[in-house]
Amino acid sequence: MLDVSVLIGNWDRYMTGFGNTLAISVLALIGSFVIGTLFAVLRIAPNRLLNIIGAAYVEFVRNIPLILIVFLFYNGLPALHLNLNGFVAGTLGLTVYTSAFIAEAIRAGILSVPQGQTEAARSAGLTYVQTMRHIILPQAMRIVIPPLGNQFLNLIKNSSVLGVIAGLDLMYYGDLINLDTFKTFSVYIFVGMFYLILTIPMSFAVNALERRMARSG
Amino acid sequence: MRKMYRNKWFLSGMILMLAAFAVAGCGGREAGNENQSGTGKAASTVETAKERGKLVIGVKFDTNLFGLKDPASGEVKGFDIDIAKAIATKLLGDESKLELKEVTSKTRIPMLQNGDIDAIIATMTVTEERKQQVDFTEVYFNAGQSLLVKKGSPIRSIDDVKKGVKVVAVKGSTSTKNVREKAPDAEVLEFENYQDAFTALKSGKGEVLTTDNSILFGMMKQDPNFEMVGGNFTDEPYGIAVRKGDTEFASFINNLLKEMKENGEYDKLYEQWMGEKPSK
Numbered sequence: 298m299l300d301v302s303v304l305i306g307n308w309d310r311y312m313t314g315f316g317n318t319l320a321i322s323v324l325a326l327i328g329s330f331v332i333g334t335l336f337a338v339l340r341i342a343p344n345r346l347l348n349i350i351g352a353a354y355v356e357f358v359r360n361i362p363l364i365l366i367v368f369l370f371y372n373g374l375p376a377l378h379l380n381l382n383g384f385v386a387g388t389l390g391l392t393v394y395t396s397a398f399i400a401e402a403i404r405a406g407i408l409s410v411p412q413g414q415t416e417a418a419r420s421a422g423l424t425y426v427q428t429m430r431h432i433i434l435p436q437a438m439r440i441v442i443p444p445l446g447n448q449f450l451n452l453i454k455n456s457s458v459l460g461v462i463a464g465l466d467l468m469y470y471g472d473l474i475n476l477d478t479f480k481t482f483s484v485y486i487f488v489g490m491f492y493l494i495l496t497i498p499m500s501f502a503v504n505a506l507e508r509r510m511a512r513s514g
Numbered sequence: 515m516r517k518m519y520r521n522k523w524f525l526s527g528m529i530l531m532l533a534a535f536a537v538a539g540c541g542g543r544e545a546g547n548e549n550q551s552g553t554g555k556a557a558s559t560v561e562t563a564k565e566r567g568k569l570v571i572g573v574k575f576d577t578n579l580f581g582l583k584d585p586a587s588g589e590v591k592g593f594d595i596d597i598a599k600a601i602a603t604k605l606l607g608d609e610s611k612l613e614l615k616e617v618t619s620k621t622r623i624p625m626l627q628n629g630d631i632d633a634i635i636a637t638m639t640v641t642e643e644r645k646q647q648v649d650f651t652e653v654y655f656n657a658g659q660s661l662l663v664k665k666g667s668p669i670r671s672i673d674d675v676k677k678g679v680k681v682v683a684v685k686g687s688t689s690t691k692n693v694r695e696k697a698p699d700a701e702v703l704e705f706e707n708y709q710d711a712f713t714a715l716k717s718g719k720g721e722v723l724t725t726d727n728s729i730l731f732g733m734m735k736q737d738p739n740f741e742m743v744g745g746n747f748t749d750e751p752y753g754i755a756v757r758k759g760d761t762e763f764a765s766f767i768n769n770l771l772k773e774m775k776e777n778g779e780y781d782k783l784y785e786q787w788m789g790e791k792p793s794k
Binding site: 371380 | 706713714717718
């Protein structure tokens with residue numbers, strides 16, 4: 298049933314796709330974590346305008362289908378004379394999309410630290426930034442790890458939408474291999490296995506981190 | 515006990531009904547066969563259509579420029595349709611005596627052989643395999659793979675598609691394989707469908723789009739900033755198919771095609787649909 302010759306015969310294309318998906322995932326992961334944290338802080342900062350900016354970004358981005366955001370980066374930006382290839386446009390789209398979910402996860406984590414902690418720190422003489430850095434964020438991080446891990450797993454899987462804008466990722470090459478060999482079942486089973494090679498270690502890493510943080514707390 | 519009794523009646527009723535259907539089905543088919551062969555050996559459509567006062571032609575309903583059903587009016591329009599109308603007018607003197615039936619690439623040959631339709635005008639490429647099953651008329655449209663570029667592009671033919679040129683194509687189509695063979699150094703970007711591929715060409719993801727000219731004509735109509743260059747680099751001649759042995763009808767159509775080419779009607783139709791004159 299499972300035809301290994303599909304894997305051996307198309308090893309180069311599988312590897313190119315796998316390497317690109319890995320690169321896309323790492324870049325988007327770092328990017329979305331930075332942007333997400335920024336917007337989470339904006340949403341809870343003691344300033345009404347910043348709150349509105351943060352909320353607008355999150356609500357706008359997370360309520361649009363990912364594929365539409367990716368299309369926008371790919372086919373929309375050329376109107377502004379910014380022509381990106383599928384790989385770059387796709388990675389950017391994925392970063393922006395995931396950052397909205399990460400912002401929400403981090404915001405929820407911060408808010409779940411009891412208000413009393415802030416009050417105690419502030420009355421002990423710490424500034425707002427010191428309170429955040431030493432008291433709130435370390436506690437919030439522990440709470441945030443499981444939902445954050447979820448978002449990162451979703452990110453890896455969501456990177457497959459790059460296949461439709463010639464993003465040269467695993468799914469793109471999977472489609473091409475399928476259309477050459479017509480061994481649909483085997484082709485996509487191997488594609489799935491390559492995704493698992495990325496996602497399973499990620500899953501374990503998140504679990505391990507969660508346990509370590511729980512102990513150190 | 516009574517329940518079982520009733521069930522038995524029900525069952526025998528069902529069997530009777532099934533049997534009746536089977537008999538009716540057989541009868542129908544036999545009648546159909548008689549009809550087909552009844553008017554003499556290999557009755558020509560030229561006569562049968564006149565007797566019926568109706569000509570039935572299988573066309574595509576989903577192919578831009580050739581046979582496309584307008585969802586608003588329900589009317590089917592295209593190059594193939596106009597050729598079919600010309601045949602009906604010539605044969606029966608009135609294009610309203612033409613009946614169009616939708617066919618797909620899969621259904622068209624069986625439908626012709628069954629007698630559901632009298633001819634196929636449905637972007638059908640003449641091939642040796644198909645010649646075993648149907649008779650073809652002369653070629654009425656020279657299809658083949660060609661190149662679409664932005665007007666003023668330095669790419670003028672398949673020979674200009676060299677290393678460093680990005681070619682936009684559709685995933686899994688034969689045109690992708692053809693262009694890889696003819697221009698092995700070019701990078702090919704493949705998209706899900708024609709619309710996505712054309713959008714990518716428009717936004718400059720590649721310099722050239724390649725697929726069948728019949729589809730490129732449609733894209734050119736959509737956006738006149740693009741032009742087809744270099745002619746066809748593969749050959750896929752479209753022919754009209756008639757039932758095997760229906761030579762009288764085939765030569766009738768051939769005469770009409772010749773006539774239309776001579777009096778300029780063919781060129782007029784071609785230009786109306788493809789946006790340019792046929793290349794000689």
